[in-house]
Amino acid sequence: xxxxxxxxxxxxxxxxxxxxxxxxxxxxxxxxxxxxxxxxxxxxxxxxxxxxxxxxxxxxxxxxxxxxxxxxxxxxxxxxxxxxxxxxxxxxxxxxxxxxxxxxxxxxxxxxxxxxxxxxxxxxxxxxxxxxxxxxxxxxxxxxxxxxxxxxxxxxxxx
Numbered sequence: 632x633x634x635x636x637x638x639x640x641x642x643x644x645x646x647x648x649x650x651x652x653x654x655x656x657x658x659x660x661x662x663x664x665x666x667x668x669x670x671x672x673x674x675x676x677x678x679x680x681x682x683x684x685x686x687x688x689x690x691x692x693x694x695x696x697x698x699x700x701x702x703x704x705x706x707x708x709x710x711x712x713x714x715x716x717x718x719x720x721x722x723x724x725x726x727x728x729x730x731x732x733x734x735x736x737x738x739x740x741x742x743x744x745x746x747x748x749x750x751x752x753x754x755x756x757x758x759x760x761x762x763x764x765x766x767x768x769x770x771x772x773x774x775x776x777x778x779x780x781x782x783x784x785x786x787x788x789x790x
Contacts, residue, residue, distance in 0.1 A: 655683045661691045661733045661740045663712060669696050672734055675782040676705040719743045734782045752785040
């Protein structure tokens with residue numbers, strides 16, 4: 632994990648870096664599809680609620696997954712990809728989000744969250760390394776991390 636010089640200095644001085652973070656009142660998590668990946672986002676949602684108990688957590692996905700996300704008590708508002716992408720982009724821009732976690736990171740999720748005043752953190756997919764592994768059997772992964780842990784890394788600076 633990458634640490635900035637200021638965070639290293641804070642750690643050495645014994646200062647809790649999270650105390651310097653601005654108040655987070657509204658968070659949007661974007662995971663548009665794949666049932667298994669949506670379920671794997673649940674530990675991230677739980678951690679968000681633990682870290683920011685007063686914050687509203689919104690979740691953006693496709694309507695196909697309405698039933699599964701309704702089971703998660705950590706989601707305060709569900710947003711569905713039903714309208715045009717540009718309409719959804721306007722809705723997100725007007726949502727007054729302090730933090731957006733894009734754990735899907737595809738063209739649609741980047742488009743709807745782009746040009747937003749919120750801090751945006753995106754999941755690191757490592758598609759090029761996957762391509763090299765599948766096509767050429769060249770393994771550049773130092774270690775294999777479960778997907779739910781990779782989702783949690785998008786939140787690392789806030790933990």
